[in-house]
Amino acid sequence: MNATRHLGSDEIVERVFPADDRPIAVPGHLATCAECQERVANLREAWLLDRGAVSGAVDDLPSEFWEAQAAATMATVRSGAGAPEETPGAEVRVFPARARGILRHPVLALSSLAAALLLVGGLSLMRSGRAVPAVRTAAVKSMEKTPALVNDASDDELLVSIDRVLEDSSLAGFPMEETL
């Protein structure tokens, strides 16, 4: 390191809070720069003050405090001996479990959504048009052979798509928890 450069903030922090058990080498600059020495000393002093204060605050608590704590703990232990582990408070999640399943499998989710939309659209058509027979696949095939009945080609394609989706066995195998 440059012997004339002041220590950066990270280097100051590293002097006081090393992330290793081994002692770190003292930068040459630190040995001669009073300003950097003061910065290190200030941070170290603040930390030691806090550490001592926290430790002392607890260690200096009267014996009555510790007796009361132990008594309260043992009372709970006695009353709850053998009781099952407490369930931590329910966490508030941004998405419910089913929604998170969808987020984990977006392709499945989109496929399911498309199938659902097609199904809803097809059912609407079936309800509105009494000419559509109950057995849709057969009806669609007959309509394909009868140009006079093909008033709306897009409706035919929609019904075919619905049939394909409904017949697609892979979709039937999707676990509901993951797809809805």
Added chain:
Amino acid sequence: MKRERESEILARVVAGDVEAFEYFVVTYQKRITRFIYTLLRDPTDADGVAQDVFVKAFRALPEFKGQSAFETWLTRIAINAVRDHIRRRRPVVSFSELHADEDDDGPDLPAAFDPADGTSPERDLLSKGIRRRIAEALVALSPRQRAVFVMKHYEEKSIAEIGEATGLDEGTIKSHLFRAARKLRERLEDLR
């Protein structure tokens, strides 16, 4: 020697001698409460969580295999209890609480936990101010970073000891320490 004695007492507790568990409460309550207080900086919470740690330990005692020291196992329970406590408490910690006015003495430290020695009002004020800044900086760390940092720099645990208590490997611990130190530096920068 201590470990053998503790194994013997543990066996008694597991066999149904509930009262024998008091040995562990009395032996470790101060150390566990100090650790939790350093992490939470709230004496009431520290007391409550410390009691909870011992109750949890009692209930989980049959699972303790003695592969680590009882104290290490207890520390691990304490870390998890603090993490759970922080998660549960998080929604009620407001921004204003985290950034309280520097001049505001605040209701944070009851007399029993307040180390101000009363030698001079200026020194007391300075002491409280610095402590508040450090406490804020620690509170801003993630629970895991906080635990690792406190074990290293407040309890003077080695990386290996921290690893045993947390289950983290050396590289992860050092990474947490580095990130924690960086966040502390950002918070404490104007203390220079």
